Amino acid sequence: xxxxxxxLTGLKCPLPALKTRKALKPLNTxxxxxxxxxxxxxxxxxxxxxxxxxxxVEITERNETRIVFLIEKAHSP
Numbered sequence: 787x788x789x790x791x792x793x794l795t796g797l798k799c800p801l802p803a804l805k806t807r808k809a810l811k812p813l814n815t816x817x818x819x820x821x822x823x824x825x826x827x828x829x830x831x832x833x834x835x836x837x838x839x840x841x842x843v844e845i846t847e848r849n850e851t852r853i854v855f856l857i858e859k860a861h862s863p
Contacts, residue, residue, distance in 0.1 A: 789818040795852060796824055803831040806857070810839060813859040820846075821855040828853055 792809050794802045802823045809819055821832065829845065832855050836843040840860050847854035 787816045787818065788814075789820060791820045791822065794821060794823050794825075794828075798825050799827040799831060801825075802828045803835045806832055806855075807835055807839070810841065810857065810859060815859055815861050817859045819855075819857045819859070821857065823853045823855070824851065826853075828855075832857075 790809065790813070792806065794805055797805070802821070802825055806819070806821055809821075813819060821828075823832070829848070833843055836857060842858040842860060844856050845853060846856045
């Protein structure tokens with residue numbers, strides 16, 4: 787299992803969700819992707835994306851300056 791960090795601070799919708807989707811593709815089952823965002827819409831977009839992919843997501847940090855998601859790959863491509 788590996789953990790990769792994806793820094794998407796400063797990007798606006800829909801880029802955080804699109805870049806998250808792209809970063810998830812090569813991961814193996816059990817790998818984790820930590821995504822750092824500043825776009826408030828990412829709290830809607832990224833969980834919706836993860837519902838589509840079937841992976842697991844939780845928000846590990848949320849404050850006025852950033853949101854951090856921890857996504858676990860549920861199955862390999």
